[in-house]
Amino acid sequence: KRSQTAVENWTRSTCVYCGVGCQMEVGTANGQVVQIKPAASPVNRGHLCVKGRYAYEFGTADDRISEPMLRRDGTWQPVSWDEAFDFIASRLAAIRQQYGADAIGVLGSARATNEENYLAQKFARVVLGTNNIDCCARVCHTPSAKALKLMLGTGAATNAFDDIEHTQLLMLSGCNPTENHPVVGARIKQAVRRGAKLIVIDPRRTELAAMADLHLAVRPGHNVELYNAMAATVVEEGLLDADFIANRVDGLAEFSQFVRDYAPEAVAASCGVPAGLIRSAARLYAGAKPAMCFHGLGLTEHVQGTEGVMAQINLALLTGNLGKRGAGINPLRGQNNVQGSAQMGCDPATLTGAQSFVEAGAHFKSLWGASLPASHGLDLLSMLDAARAGRFKALWAVGYDIYPTLAHVAETAQALAALELVIVQDLFLTETAKAFGTVFLPAASVFERDGTFMNSDRRVQRVRQAIKPPGNAQPDWWIIQTLAQRMGHQTGFDFDGPEAIWNEVRQLWPAGAGLSYARLEHESLNWPCPDEAHPGTPVLHIDRFASGPRATLACLPFTPSPEQPSQDYPFVLVTGRTLYHFNAGTLSYRTPNARLRPSDTLDMSPQDARRLLLNDGEPVRIRSRYGEAVLPLRISPTIKPGELFATFHRPDLWVNRLTSSYRDNRVNSPEYKRTAVTVEPVFGGGN
Numbered sequence: 281k282r283s284q285t286a287v288e289n290w291t292r293s294t295c296v297y298c299g300v301g302c303q304m305e306v307g308t309a310n311g312q313v314v315q316i317k318p319a320a321s322p323v324n325r326g327h328l329c330v331k332g333r334y335a336y337e338f339g340t341a342d343d344r345i346s347e348p349m350l351r352r353d354g355t356w357q358p359v360s361w362d363e364a365f366d367f368i369a370s371r372l373a374a375i376r377q378q379y380g381a382d383a384i385g386v387l388g389s390a391r392a393t394n395e396e397n398y399l400a401q402k403f404a405r406v407v408l409g410t411n412n413i414d415c416c417a418r419v420c421h422t423p424s425a426k427a428l429k430l431m432l433g434t435g436a437a438t439n440a441f442d443d444i445e446h447t448q449l450l451m452l453s454g455c456n457p458t459e460n461h462p463v464v465g466a467r468i469k470q471a472v473r474r475g476a477k478l479i480v481i482d483p484r485r486t487e488l489a490a491m492a493d494l495h496l497a498v499r500p501g502h503n504v505e506l507y508n509a510m511a512a513t514v515v516e517e518g519l520l521d522a523d524f525i526a527n528r529v530d531g532l533a534e535f536s537q538f539v540r541d542y543a544p545e546a547v548a549a550s551c552g553v554p555a556g557l558i559r560s561a562a563r564l565y566a567g568a569k570p571a572m573c574f575h576g577l578g579l580t581e582h583v584q585g586t587e588g589v590m591a592q593i594n595l596a597l598l599t600g601n602l603g604k605r606g607a608g609i610n611p612l613r614g615q616n617n618v619q620g621s622a623q624m625g626c627d628p629a630t631l632t633g634a635q636s637f638v639e640a641g642a643h644f645k646s647l648w649g650a651s652l653p654a655s656h657g658l659d660l661l662s663m664l665d666a667a668r669a670g671r672f673k674a675l676w677a678v679g680y681d682i683y684p685t686l687a688h689v690a691e692t693a694q695a696l697a698a699l700e701l702v703i704v705q706d707l708f709l710t711e712t713a714k715a716f717g718t719v720f721l722p723a724a725s726v727f728e729r730d731g732t733f734m735n736s737d738r739r740v741q742r743v744r745q746a747i748k749p750p751g752n753a754q755p756d757w758w759i760i761q762t763l764a765q766r767m768g769h770q771t772g773f774d775f776d777g778p779e780a781i782w783n784e785v786r787q788l789w790p791a792g793a794g795l796s797y798a799r800l801e802h803e804s805l806n807w808p809c810p811d812e813a814h815p816g817t818p819v820l821h822i823d824r825f826a827s828g829p830r831a832t833l834a835c836l837p838f839t840p841s842p843e844q845p846s847q848d849y850p851f852v853l854v855t856g857r858t859l860y861h862f863n864a865g866t867l868s869y870r871t872p873n874a875r876l877r878p879s880d881t882l883d884m885s886p887q888d889a890r891r892l893l894l895n896d897g898e899p900v901r902i903r904s905r906y907g908e909a910v911l912p913l914r915i916s917p918t919i920k921p922g923e924l925f926a927t928f929h930r931p932d933l934w935v936n937r938l939t940s941s942y943r944d945n946r947v948n949s950p951e952y953k954r955t956a957v958t959v960e961p962v963f964g965g966g967n
């Protein structure tokens with residue numbers, strides 16, 4: 281009905297869901313959003329997916345919270361902003377005095393703008409005096425950022441989406457763009473129809489896998505082994521780009537020796553891909569110039585997530601597929617502003633612009649007029665570990681529902697229960713707030729504030745206010761700034777709006793200095809963009825890598841995950857997303873998409889379903905070593921026997937009760953993509 285209301289105003293803004301960053305026109309009437317239509321932009325070229333098109337009814341959902349609240353005697357009570365700020369300021373001061381600043385942490389998120397994430401990390405470092413600041417990138421693409429930074433010098437996608445139309449070959453690893461990045465998925469399909477080759481590396485036969493030239497159905501968690509085998513083929517068969525290596529790559533002799541142990545014939549059984557297919561994929565990738573890689577969380581959310589991305593970069597270095605249009609390594613960022621939240625400094629180890637304390641610390645100190653915290657910060661998972669150990673006492677989560685979304689819910693619950701203060705800032709009483717919240721701060725939605733988001737291809741785009749927030753809800757930047765002032769920081773937190781905050785970011789981040797609001801009013805630009813005359817940088821590493829003139833191949837032994845199937849837990853479960861929903865469902869389950877796909881599902885192969893006498897649609901109990909969940913079964917030929925796939929969007933279905941606490945061996949990201957489970961009918965039976 282709402283979409284039939286006559287629109288009074290159209291406001292151009294950016295989609296709140298995935299990292300593609302589609303531009304949209306937001307139609308409003310009577311102070312409400314009543315329609316969304318696509319805008320022409322270099323990213324989405326007049327298209328939106330089913331998520332973006334219906335992404336507005338959450339703003340007026342019945343359970344939207346528009347007043348600050350304190351939990352008193354177990355009951356949430358509305359209070360004024362003054363009362364909420366006084367309570368938080370006094371509790372934070374008391375906790376800091378008793379346990380020290382490092383007993384407190386702050387979480388930014390993709391739901392907040394760049395400006396708000398910047399203020400959140402400034403608050404942690406300047407007001408609280410701790411580097412305990414992190415964001416949702418920790419659970420998705422921190423492994424990508426780490427791998428790209430380590431090997432090439434910039435922790436972000438090497439190319440713009442426009443390069444899809446300039447490539448000869450697309451290699452997709454652990455991603456399902458037609459569901460999770462649908463507008464990019466459509467561009468990939470069009471490129472393939474025009475003649476680009478397609479290799480898909482994924483345990484499941486996704487829509488793009490079905491239309492690929494080659495589909496390598498790798499066993500979950502065996503990516504390093506598979507990439508090493510492809511690299512071994514490239515070396516053994518002389519498929520190298522000799523000029524590129526001579527001019528720009530070190531370490532070939534050692535690497536060639538190392539990958540001898542990974543001949544396709546030696547690893548085929550372990551990684552689940554026939555040797556001939558591995559060799560064919562290596563030949564196809566090496567022979568296509570240029571060839572472009574995209575990857576998703578199927579590559580990163582493993583104990584060897586960072587090393588999986590590094591092993592993929594090895595292939596690009598060996599074949600010269602970097603530093604040019606239509607080539608490169610491109611993480612498909614899952615959330616609208618997850619690139620921006622980490623880039624703004626919501627990371628315990630780096631400052632705004634992913635700058636190191638050594639290189640940039642003096643500049644920050646001088647501009648902020650404050651000293652920086654001396655101790656190393658804790659990442660999100662380490663904060664929760666410290667909470668369970670009694671060393672961490674207070675957490676402020678801005679737009680991030682960690683309780684149902686982190687792996688191993690039982691451990692997350694133990695950590696949150698051990699905290700003395702949990703501040704939740706969101707649109708709704710999230711699961712984290714309901715179970716553990718002490719204070720709730722009502723935030724403005726994406727349509728009710730100004731700012732910028734940074735998408736997957738390093739493009740900064742405006743978010744524009746179309747309507748007023750309801751009741752006393754406020755933009756995140758206002759909430760953070762007002763609390764900072766209440767805690768005695770009048771200067772440094774006296775911005776008159778997002779543009780002023782962004783101008784401070786531009787002073788501190790050289791690669792973003794040219795991205796003024798005046799320019800962003802009319803265009804969107806990929807950083808690095810160091811001055812206002814600079815056109816932006818769609819392709820990185822053209823003449824030299826950000827880290828220097830030469831990159832070094834990495835020798836990466838395959839390490840099996842400790843999470844292994846057994847007689848009791850014979851299946852390997854992978855979790856992931858569907859086209860209709862987004863992450864914890866906080867927004868998408870309050871839109872018409874809830875009717876389009878009401879429930880999460882467990883996908884099982886027809887062979888396994890027959891063997892276990894399970895029927896399509898029947899509820900099944902899934903048990904792992906860590907917990908259990910019940911989901912309706914979906915029999916799907918896209919799944920191999922012995923493997924399962926579950927979506928995780930409905931917080932009340934608690935799919936993350938199943939996932940383990942194993943983490944990436946370099947950056948501590950959870951291993952969501954490999955859990956040993958068993959499945960049984962809800963009313964008895966078993967396997």
Ligand code: SF4
Nearest residue numbers: 295297298302329332
């Ligand atoms: Fe575009 Fe992603 Fe939003 Fe869909 S969810 S409209 S692909 S930004």
